[in-house]
Amino acid sequence: MASLTVDYYTSTCPPAEIMVKNIVYQALRSDSTASAGLLRMHFHDCFVEGCDGSVLIDSTADNTAEKDSPPNQSLHGFEIIDQAKQVIERICPGVVSCADILTMAARDAVAWAGGPSYDVPKGRKDGRRSKIEDTSSLPPPSLNSTKLIELFGQSGFTAQEVVTLAGAHTLGVAQCKFFKNRLRGFDSTNDVDPTLNPNFANMLSSVCSSGDSTNVSLDWTSDSFDNRYFIALQMGGGVLTSDQTLFTSPETKEVVSTYAMSQDKFFFDFSQVIVKLGMLNVKEGDEGEVRLDCRKIN
Ligand code: HEM
Incomplete structure (x- = not known):
């Protein structure tokens, strides 16, 4: 069972939360549509193989990733996650997962847009699988x-x-x-x-x-x-x-x-x-890794 905690990075990377928030707020000041982009990205991450950052992975020569599926082609805001990851890696290398960064970023985007503020549990590990075919679990807009x-x-x-x-x-x-x-x-x-x-x-x-x-x-x-x-x-x-x-x-x-x-x-x-959504099939310990570049499996 998932044992994520709100203060997961308190001792290993205290500034993680504030760094994500600063970068998200800065990005939203120049493009307010990115709040929607980040929230939808978090949903599409969690609903496909759990909240494991798999939506962030780029396709390679021998793998077409989730990102390139029809429902994900209009996702936007990936560069905000990259930026947060780069800043955090400089201060706490190899500690904060991309899945957690995305979860925090979606939370900050909601608050920035005038929505509720809430704490999110952290400790997710990043997944090592991202396949276009897995995105068939996303809901099509025709559903009743x-x-x-x-x-x-x-x-x-x-x-x-x-x-x-x-x-x-x-x-x-x-x-x-x-x-x-x-x-x-x-x-x-x-x-x-x-x-x-x-x-x-x-x-x-x-x-x-x-x-x-x-x-x-x-x-x-x-x-x-x-x-x-x-x-x-x-x-x-x-x-x-x-x-x-x-x-x-x-x-x-x-x-x-x-x-x-x-x-x-x-x-x-x-x-x-949204906290419940963020706990879907999270990976812990050896089930995943802390990706160094959110777009690539280590
Ligand atoms: C109930 C089932 C859902 C269906 C069928 C659905 C479907 C869609 C579709 C078709 C779009 C437009 C995409 C485009 O034009 O490229 C969209 C946009 C969006 N969806 Fe959903 N969605 C659902 C649930 C959710 C959930 C649970 C979330 C987040 C918690 C979410 C967040 C968003 C956001 C924020 C946008 C706007 C994205 C933007 O402006 O970039 N959706 N959704």
Whole structure:
């Protein structure tokens, strides 16, 4: 069982936390979209083979890594992790894992964007495997609430926790290709998804006429971590099928309404569920290593 602790680096690398925070905050001052990038990267790390920094590894001549899979191609912020790692390596060589740096960086990104502040347990080791085929465990945006609950249930999350985690979509954007099937005229036969607010659907159609890779904000404040995502869902303003389903499905609707009403409740629950996400299948001791370069297995 995982025995990670909040003060894991207190004696071996006391400045680790503050160094990560400084570098993340500095990076976000010049690019505020990186908060979404870091949070999503942490999720995609943890949901594929556990939180072991495997998403950070670059492909090589004989291995196509997770990073190059379709859902990971739009991940961004890797250079922030590299920078934190380089600074920390100079002061405490071979001590702080890339998986821990990513977990701390995602935490700092949430706080920077106005979200809750929370402590994260540390002590994860970095994995030695990163294969494109493993990313099939990531949820596609077409999933309905029942399927989402089933998929996240396999990792030990409750239906309520699925909604809480999806609240991460308070940050960031999605490309039109991930939701254009919900709009009229983009696929040959389809009608507008009836769960979409008609005015919102018109706006999306007009924006997406610029092309598949056009970005649309997942709620109307893409750089601030708040509860507006849930208010948007109540208004038929969920961008992805997997977002709107949380309000249309009776299994999860109540939770959406609770969070739409209380940002405090959302923040409290999010702090807990994100720590739980960060504990998924973590590697300890000999199960992993402390990578010296986050992009390469030692
Ligand atoms: C519930 C199932 C989920 C599905 C189906 C899903 C799917 C997606 C998709 C399709 C995008 C747009 C990617 C792009 O346009 O390139 C996205 C963006 C994002 N996702 Fe999720 N996601 C889910 C859960 C989560 C969770 C649990 C987190 C974090 C805890 C998360 C964090 C994010 C963030 C922050 C973005 C914006 C990224 C950016 O702007 O760079 N997602 N998600």
